[in-house]
Amino acid sequence: MPAKKQLGPRAQRKAERPGEILDAAFELFVEHGYLATRVEDIAERLGVTKGTVYFYFDTKELLFEETLRHACVPFTDVQAEVEKLEGPYADRIRAFVRVVYSRICADRKSRELLRLAIAEGARFPHVVDRQFDEQILPMFNAARDLFQAGVDAGELHCPALLQFPQLAISATMQMIVWDLLFFDRKPIDAEAFIEAHLDLLLHGALKHARTPEPAEGSSVS
Amino acid sequence: MPAKKQLGPRAQRKAERPGEILDAAFELFVEHGYLATRVEDIAERLGVTKGTVYFYFDTKELLFEETLRHACVPFTDVQAEVEKLEGPYADRIRAFVRVVYSRICADRKSRELLRLAIAEGARFPHVVDRQFDEQILPMFNAARDLFQAGVDAGELHCPALLQFPQLAISATMQMIVWDLLFFDRKPIDAEAFIEAHLDLLLHGALKHARTPEPAEGSSVS
Amino acid sequence: MPAKKQLGPRAQRKAERPGEILDAAFELFVEHGYLATRVEDIAERLGVTKGTVYFYFDTKELLFEETLRHACVPFTDVQAEVEKLEGPYADRIRAFVRVVYSRICADRKSRELLRLAIAEGARFPHVVDRQFDEQILPMFNAARDLFQAGVDAGELHCPALLQFPQLAISATMQMIVWDLLFFDRKPIDAEAFIEAHLDLLLHGALKHARTPEPAEGSSVS
Amino acid sequence: MPAKKQLGPRAQRKAERPGEILDAAFELFVEHGYLATRVEDIAERLGVTKGTVYFYFDTKELLFEETLRHACVPFTDVQAEVEKLEGPYADRIRAFVRVVYSRICADRKSRELLRLAIAEGARFPHVVDRQFDEQILPMFNAARDLFQAGVDAGELHCPALLQFPQLAISATMQMIVWDLLFFDRKPIDAEAFIEAHLDLLLHGALKHARTPEPAEGSSVS
DNA sequence: GATGAATGAGTCTTCATTCAT
DNA sequence: GATGAATGAAGACTCATTCAT
Secondary structure (H helix, E strand, O other): OOOOOOOOHHHHHHHHHHHHHHHHHHHHHHHHOOOOOOHHHHHHHHOOOHHHHHHHOOOHHHHHHHHHHHHOOOOHHHHHHHHHOOOOHHHHHHHHHHHHHHHHHHOHHHHHHHHHHHHHHHHOHHHHHHHHHHHHHHHHHHHHHHHHHHHHOOOEOOHHHHHOHHHHHHHHHHHHHHHHHHOOOOOOOHHHHHHHHHHHHHHHHEOOOOOOOOOOOOOOO | OHHHHHOOHHHHHHHHHHHHHHHHHHHHHHHHOOOOOOHHHHHHHHOOOHHHHHHHOOOHHHHHHHHHHHHOOOOHHHHHHHHHOOOOHHHHHHHHHHHHHHHHHOOHHHHHHHHHHHHHHHHOHHHHHHHHHHHHHHHHHHHHHHHHHHHHOOOEOOHHHHHOHHHHHHHHHHHHHHHHHHOOOOOOOHHHHHHHHHHHHHHHHEOOOOOOOOOOOOOOO | OOOOOOOOHHHHHHHHHHHHHHHHHHHHHHHHOOOOOOHHHHHHHHOOOHHHHHHHOOOHHHHHHHHHHHHOOOOHHHHHHHHHOOOOHHHHHHHHHHHHHHHHHHOHHHHHHHHHHHHHHHHOHHHHHHHHHHHHHHHHHHHHHHHHHHHHOOOEOOHHHHHOHHHHHHHHHHHHHHHHHHOOOOOOOHHHHHHHHHHHHHHHHEOOOOOOOOOOOOOOO | OHHHHHOOHHHHHHHHHHHHHHHHHHHHHHHHOOOOOOHHHHHHHHOOOHHHHHHHOOOHHHHHHHHHHHHOOOOHHHHHHHHHOOOOHHHHHHHHHHHHHHHHHOOHHHHHHHHHHHHHHHHOHHHHHHHHHHHHHHHHHHHHHHHHHHHHOOOEOOHHHHHOHHHHHHHHHHHHHHHHHHOOOOOOOHHHHHHHHHHHHHHHHEOOOOOOOOOOOOOOO
């Protein structure tokens, strides 16, 4: 960690501006959508004028694309975390789903990003596709590997999940759609929702089902 | 139904116009969003001019709200269908989920409606809320009643579904989000997806689990 | 000449608008140039608003091109007039030059058009070239034919004019350049200027020089 | 001339900067016109930034005026050359026209300057007028003196040229207009054009017409 | 009922100009 | 001297809305 080059206040400002603009743009694009957000509004939120925004980004469209890029939280570590999981596969799956939930659904920025992708994605398909290839697909593949390992270990029986690993996080998506539609007018207890989903998910995915019958944190001797 | 023909061709035309306009508006609002759709485009699709649209709808905003209202397929019969279900509860749940799927996900109009609700809902919350109260909530309540009946009959054990009946259709939602994001650039076999979801859902929802182990159409002796 | 279809005042207005706009645009483009003329100024001169101008012309650039096209006085009749000339070729040449002068130089609109072509032509080369092919070149060819006929008739000896027929109207061009540069700050007697040019031109173009015969105020003994 | 080197490299730079800026500005103003040329483009061509240009010139408008002034090639020596001419007046006129041609028409900078004066002169009339008074008028007066001397010597008969000495260079002007309009899309052999002009000019300007004596490729049996 | 010419507020974008560093 | 981030006035263009015909 060598100290950052000692920047003058001017240079420092310049280095920080683009990020500041993208943050402000993200908020407003998320809140009002692409078309309904004025470049001037974005500038205003920073206390600068439109000219400044255009100094850093040539067009509103480019600004939007950069905004999406900037808002992406790298999911690469999700993969890493999945691979580090240990213990019974039921617990690994719980851990996986909770990680995804905390990344996509609980993290305001990611949630809003998805909102934006759904609302404006038709206008910028290449941005959505890039995001898919770099973030979503690897995550699903990591999930599939996890499920396969569970099957191989004799702990899981889940052809459905091997075919569609994304089903493991369907509740997360549903949670977000709910949020997109009703915002905070029809609140849901998100934690409880995810746990309920896990309950349903696991007792279908486990090969050795709940014969003696416990639930929530189920374990087999 | 022959009553319709009582009207002269002129009067008939007049009676049909609003519906025609709303259909055309729906297509365009869905395709481009609220702001990017011009009133003139809507008129053009019908072969009339702006003035005609404004004759029937005072403002673009009102036209949009009417469009959403008009596009709503009444779900009341979903309730009715659920109540008519008979046989093992596993099958009833399958039937319920398939009905919802065919109504919301397979029906293009409903799917697009959801797209529109997500993309523009923030601009028209009251329209979304009305739709929720009149369509979504009753459907969920019907689902909850179904699950409760299954529990009472000793066939189901699913506190999760009683708490969040919408989990039964999480895959349907996920399917739509997928479609909204990737349109037809990353196609999925929707039927297989729903069946996979049902497989997971049921084997977690059934009180008498798969002890001896069958899957897919599982049955106990 | 069947009477023009009886147009309502509305339709009549619509039919006249484009021409009115082009006239106003011509004045302003000529006066201030392409870039310095605002679309709103053009509208204002007509007592309408910019929206009206854009109703008839999609962009400022198209409006400019149409303006040039609209301002073009067809030169085709110059050709016709040249072909009808009779009498000694000296007189025919005088007549030709005077016609060109009256068309290009004395006619305010044509003069301004040339001004515009010089000032903004680099921005719209295709417009200039079209004008050249359709107007200028035929006129020069007609001139060359006239000179050739004079040579054949034994009245002219002018290889220079056969090679460069445009030399016959060089003074007209010079007059316009003068006007472009100094407008009315350094006025010139245009009629006298053209006559002086003709004096020089002819006594070089005539095969039988001025030995016996004097012309235009020049005399020998 | 060695005095220049007394300055340090820094000071020298400073002394040269204004001229460099004006040269760069000239190129760009000529190519794109006043309004379409950005101050930043001018700076960029020099490898400096806007601020530097503004250090030397307070406004774009002043920069433009200085650019015109700086681009003016002093015509004073044209006068001097004219006065040094000897021999038959026909030859003196040829020499005069050729000098003017080489100065105004063949010299790229002067030609472009005229283009600029025509295109933008209306915006800066005082600059054009100054140029006229200091450069054009003296040149024309020198020409008139030459023609008068020829008349006095009994070699010329040209009231037209005495009244409008500029007619002697009308072809030069026409050549430039041609270039302004068609650039290099309709090329002309400039040398041949000027010679043709001289042929016409002289055989009208010469008191003793071409009866006995032929010139420039013209011959009578 | 339908038309479509006209309006004008609103938005993106450019660029001459300033000034702290 | 030079830099270049920031300003803000200005201009092209759009489109919801009106209303005379």
